[in-house]
Amino acid sequence: MTETGRPDAPNLADAAAHIRSAYVHIPFCARWCPYCDFAVVEGRDDSTDRYVRAVVSEIESEPAWGELGAIFFGGGTPSRLAPPLLGSIVEAVAERFGVADTAEVTLEANPEDWTEDLASGLVAQGFTRVSFGAQSFDPVVLTALGRAHTPDHIVRAVEAARSAGFSSVSLDLIYGTPGESMDSWARTVEKALGLEPDHLSAYALTVEPATPLGMQVRRGGAAPDPDLQADMWERAVAAAESACLVRYEVSNFAKPAHACLYNLGVWAQGEYLGFGLGAHGFRDGVRRRNVKRLDTYVERIESGLGAVQGTEVIGGWAAEIERLMLGLRRAAGVTSGAGGEALMASDSGKRLVDAGVVGLSGDRLVVTRPLLTDEVVRAVLALGEYP
Numbered sequence: 001m002t003e004t005g006r007p008d009a010p011n012l013a014d015a016a017a018h019i020r021s022a023y024v025h026i027p028f029c030a031r032w033c034p035y036c037d038f039a040v041v042e043g044r045d046d047s048t049d050r051y052v053r054a055v056v057s058e059i060e061s062e063p064a065w066g067e068l069g070a071i072f073f074g075g076g077t078p079s080r081l082a083p084p085l086l087g088s089i090v091e092a093v094a095e096r097f098g099v100a101d102t103a104e105v106t107l108e109a110n111p112e113d114w115t116e117d118l119a120s121g122l123v124a125q126g127f128t129r130v131s132f133g134a135q136s137f138d139p140v141v142l143t144a145l146g147r148a149h150t151p152d153h154i155v156r157a158v159e160a161a162r163s164a165g166f167s168s169v170s171l172d173l174i175y176g177t178p179g180e181s182m183d184s185w186a187r188t189v190e191k192a193l194g195l196e197p198d199h200l201s202a203y204a205l206t207v208e209p210a211t212p213l214g215m216q217v218r219r220g221g222a223a224p225d226p227d228l229q230a231d232m233w234e235r236a237v238a239a240a241e242s243a244c245l246v247r248y249e250v251s252n253f254a255k256p257a258h259a260c261l262y263n264l265g266v267w268a269q270g271e272y273l274g275f276g277l278g279a280h281g282f283r284d285g286v287r288r289r290n291v292k293r294l295d296t297y298v299e300r301i302e303s304g305l306g307a308v309q310g311t312e313v314i315g316g317w318a319a320e321i322e323r324l325m326l327g328l329r330r331a332a333g334v335t336s337g338a339g340g341e342a343l344m345a346s347d348s349g350k351r352l353v354d355a356g357v358v359g360l361s362g363d364r365l366v367v368t369r370p371l372l373t374d375e376v377v378r379a380v381l382a383l384g385e386y387p
């Protein structure tokens with residue numbers, strides 16, 4: 001699918017349902033960030049070759065499928081692996097399913113790992129898009145987040161990605177770290193936009209219970225201030241829009257033709273395969289998730305058991321509820337349908353409409369106050385069984 005129009009266009013959002021994609025999880029990290037609740041392993045770089053062999057074998061045992069339009073390598077820190085190792089996974093996907101010439105092939109990367117050689121090696125292996133975990137341009141905030149990079153690393157990483165030929169460069173930022181002021185955040189956004197990224201993600205720092213940050217907050221340590229975070233989000237939206245980046249999801253902004261196809265597909269209830277530990281997939285109406293522990297994952301694949309830990313059939317009304325939950329995160333909203341009608345007829349739905357949080361725009365249900373999306377999603381979930 002080629003994307004030419006605005007990243008928030010309804011036809012783009014809906015057409016993404018037809019993108020077939022794959023998510024590949026690479027769990028290795030030099031160190032575990034204290035706020036991170038993703039499936040990561042620290043100090044296990046001795047297992048990377050064996051892990052990649054297991055992922056390749058998982059790919060080879062997946063039933064054949066149509067050609068893929070997007071592959072997303074998330075982490076963890078995919079950029080810790082040498083390009084030929086990541087390339088062997090891209091090749092396995094291409095051999096098993098086929099990958100469109102126009103496919104988006106993304107990896108997440110840490111700025112401190114990134115070099116010109118790494119960047120050109122990755123382009124040679126078929127990567128087209130990189131998403132850097134920049135998080136902040138304030139050294140004090142980076143230290144508070146437990147990050148190993150400096151603002152200079154981010155600048156050099158973006159330059160190296162561009163000169164190596166990446167066609168899309170994205171930056172992830174986190175706002176609301178305890179101690180981060182509005183001034184610091186405004187400077188972070190300004191410096192990020194000054195690098196002219198094609199795509200920007202700005203996430204509110206979330207305190208996940210099973211993390212060192214979660215433990216610190218439970219013991220009475222400083223927590224993010226939600227009111228300040230709301231103001232910070234507004235600041236980011238205004239700055240990004242004046243830099244011609246269009247907000248197409250609650251936390252995601254892109255220049256035309258640079259919305260993340262993989263994410264668009266997931267939000268449109270498109271199908272995707274999940275490979276690697278902790279990965280999720282959604283195919284033929286079945287959602288499945290893999291085991292989360294590194295050793296368990298590798299041993300199960302090596303002994304031919306497969307890595308799937310659980311499956312869930314998503315059909316009927318459950319699929320309709322999920323369609324709304326995913327679609328409402330997008331600026332384009334979602335066609336109203338039976339779920340939208342049920343929401344508008346429910347007490348909590350009516351309250352949200354009266355409060356100007358959600359409304360109909362033609363036949364589409366759109367969240368008009370994106371920061372309150374979770375409230376709308378809760379109201380959708382509360383619809384429960386088919387009315």
Ligand SMILES: C[S@@+](CC[C@H](N)C(=O)[O-])C[C@H]1O[C@@H](n2cnc3c(N)ncnc32)[C@H](O)[C@@H]1O
Pocket residue numbers: 033035036037038074075076077078108109110132133134135172173174203204205206207208
């Ligand atoms: C799992 S990380 C992997 C990419 C890369 N290794 C890194 O550390 O940036 C993906 C992104 O999730 C976001 N993230 C992870 N944990 C978060 C949290 N607790 N609150 C907000 N954003 C978070 C960060 O912006 C990060 O860039």
